[in-house]
Structure formats: C-alpha cells, structure tokens
Amino acid sequence: MARHKxxxxxVIGLGRFGASIALTLEELGTNVLAMDSDPDLVQExxxxxxxxxxxxxxxxxxxxxxxxADFSVAVVGVxxxxxxxxxxxxxLVDLGRPVIWAKxxxxxxxxxxxxxxxHHVVFPEKDAGKRVAHLVNGRLIDYIEFDDGFxxxxxRPPRETQGFTLSESDIRGKYGVTVVxxxxxxxxxxxxxxxxxxxxxxxxxxxxNTELIERFASRP
Numbered sequence: 001m002a003r004h005k006x007x008x009x010x011v012i013g014l015g016r017f018g019a020s021i022a023l024t025l026e027e028l029g030t031n032v033l034a035m036d037s038d039p040d041l042v043q044e045x046x047x048x049x050x051x052x053x054x055x056x057x058x059x060x061x062x063x064x065x066x067x068x069a070d071f072s073v074a075v076v077g078v079x080x081x082x083x084x085x086x087x088x089x090x091x092l093v094d095l096g097r098p099v100i101w102a103k104x105x106x107x108x109x110x111x112x113x114x115x116x117x118x119h120h121v122v123f124p125e126k127d128a129g130k131r132v133a134h135l136v137n138g139r140l141i142d143y144i145e146f147d148d149g150f151x152x153x154x155x156r157p158p159r160e161t162q163g164f165t166l167s168e169s170d171i172r173g174k175y176g177v178t179v180v181x182x183x184x185x186x187x188x189x190x191x192x193x194x195x196x197x198x199x200x201x202x203x204x205x206x207x208x209n210t211e212l213i214e215r216f217a218s219r220p
Contacts, residue, residue: 007070007071007072008030008031008032008033008071008072008073009022009025009030009031009032009033009071009072009073009074009075010032010033010035010066010068010071010073010074010075010098011025011032011033011034011035011074011075011077012034012035012036012057012074012075012076012077012078012088013035013036013075013076013077013078013079013103014034014035014036014038014041014042014044014045014052014077015041015077015078015079015080017077017079017103017124018034018036018075018077018078018103019034019041019045019077021075021077022034022045022049022075023048023049026049026050031050031051032049032050032051033051033052033053033066033071034049034051034052034053035052035053035054035055035057035062035066036052036054036055037054037055037056037057038054039054042054053066057076057078057088057091058084058087058088058091059091060091060094063091063092063095068091068092068095068098069095069096069097069098070097071097071098072097072098072099073098073099073100073101074092074098074099074100074101075100075101075102075103076088076089076092076100076101076102076103076118077103078103079103079104079105079109080105082105082109082112085102085103085104085109085113086112086113086116089102089113089116089117089118090116090117093116093117093118099119099120100117100118100119100120101118101119101120101121101122102118102120102121102122103121103122103123103124104121104122104123105123105125110123140153140154140155140217141153141154141155141156141203142154145210149209149210149211150207150208150209150210151207151208151209151210151213152180152205152206152207153205153206153207153213153217154183154203154204154205154206155203155204155206155217156203156204157198157199157200157202157203157204158216158217158219158220159200159219159220160219161198161204162198162199162200163197163198163199163200164197164198165194165195165196165197165198166179166192166193166194166195166196166198167194167195169198171216175208175212175215175216176208176209176212177206177207177208177209177212177213177216178192178206178207178208179192179196179204179205179206180192180205180206180207181204181205182196182198182202182203182204182205183202183203183204183205184199184201184202185201185202189205192205
C-alpha cells in the first residue's frame with residue numbers, strides 16, 4: 001500500500017462525525033486517508049473520498065501498513081465503542097507523530113482519552129446541543145463559543161440599537177460586548193466603526209463574554 005507522506009490527515013472511523021470531517025477536509029484541499037473496519041462504509045465512501053481503506057485501527061500493524069506515523073494529524077472518529085476508541089488512540093500515541101483529535105461520547109470517555117495522550121478531545125453531540133440551545137433561545141443566528149467563556153455570534157439587532165450609530169447606542173458601555181461588524185442586506189460585510197449606523201434589517205457580528213452576549217441578545 002502506498003504511504004502518504006505529505007503531512008495530511010488520517011481519519012479513522014467513517015460514521016457521521018468522521019465522514020463529515022474527511023469530506024470537508026478534502027473540499028479544503030487537504031490530503032486525507034480515511035479508514036474503517038466496516039466494508040460497507042468503505043464501499044460507500046470509496047467514490048466520494050480519494051483514499052479510503054478497510055483496516056482495523058485497533059491493530060498497530062494495520063496502522064503501520066497505512067503509514068499512520070507519516071501523517072501530521074489523526075482524527076479518531078470512533079465513538080460507539082469506547083474500548084476501540086481508546087485502543088486506537090493509544091496506538092496513535094505510541095506512534096509519536098500525529099497530533100490526535102479524538103471524539104468522546106461522555107466526560108469519562110474524554111478523561112481517558114486525555115490521560116492516554118490525545119492532544120484534543122471533542123464532544124460533538126454535547127457541543128452541537130449546546131450551540132443549538134443558544135440558537136433556539138433568542139435572536140442568535142449563529143454561535144461559536146470558545147473554552148474560556150468567550151463567544152462570537154451573529155444576531156439580529158435589538159430595537160434600541162436600530163436607527164442609531166454604534167457610538168450613540170454605546171453597546172460596549174451598556175452591555176460589555178463588542179460589535180465586530182455589520183452585514184446589511186445586499187451589501188458586503190463591513191467592520192464596525194463608531195459611526196456605523198444599524199438598521200432593523202442588519203445582522204450584527206458580536207463578540208464577548210458568553211453571559212454578557214446572552215444578556216444583550218435577550219433585549220427586545
């Protein structure tokens with residue numbers, strides 16, 4: 001089997017999470033090798049991904065055969081079997097080279113992955129649920145939260161800001177959040193300035209502490 005030595009990404013597990021990552025990375029121009037032990041999934045994605053192999057990544061020999069140590073990043077998308085997830089991650093840790101991103105389905109699972117040496121542990125179901133809750137509960141249109149309680153959101157402007165410039169509204173002084181930019185219908189995104197005037201149909205890009213953003217977004 002040809003070895004891939006261009007510092008691409010190895011994606012292990014072609015469930016919804018792993019397949020989505022693999023497909024998106026290829027769209028972005030990243031070299032991807034996808035692995036799964038399920039022949040049906042391998043067959044399903046063989047026509048959609050450039051490099052797909054059927055192999056059991058819990059077996060170190062299988063990882064060696066596909067040149068796993070040559071990749072700069074490895075994504076462990078296996079989540080339904082905690083044992084398989086941990087074994088695969090441990091094998092990758094032993095290889096020493098790839099930066100490992102691993103999916104966890106519980107806090108306990110995530111703690112194990114961190115302790116064995118995974119560099120990044122993600123909780124896709126939890127994160128997606130939390131994000132959707134923020135979108136459902138208010139005027140937020142998009143929401144990204146970082147680990148330190150900082151968030152960036154896209155939202156509709158509260159009535160008290162409509163028809164006023166950002167300087168006049170004094171959003172930062174009143175609510176402690178920063179309007180980064182404004183998107184008006186039919187116009188390109190523009191970075192916010194004190195003289196930027198907000199209309200009822202605009203969308204605001206706002207950054208700041210999560211709780212403060214929620215307070216600002218809850219305004220009528």
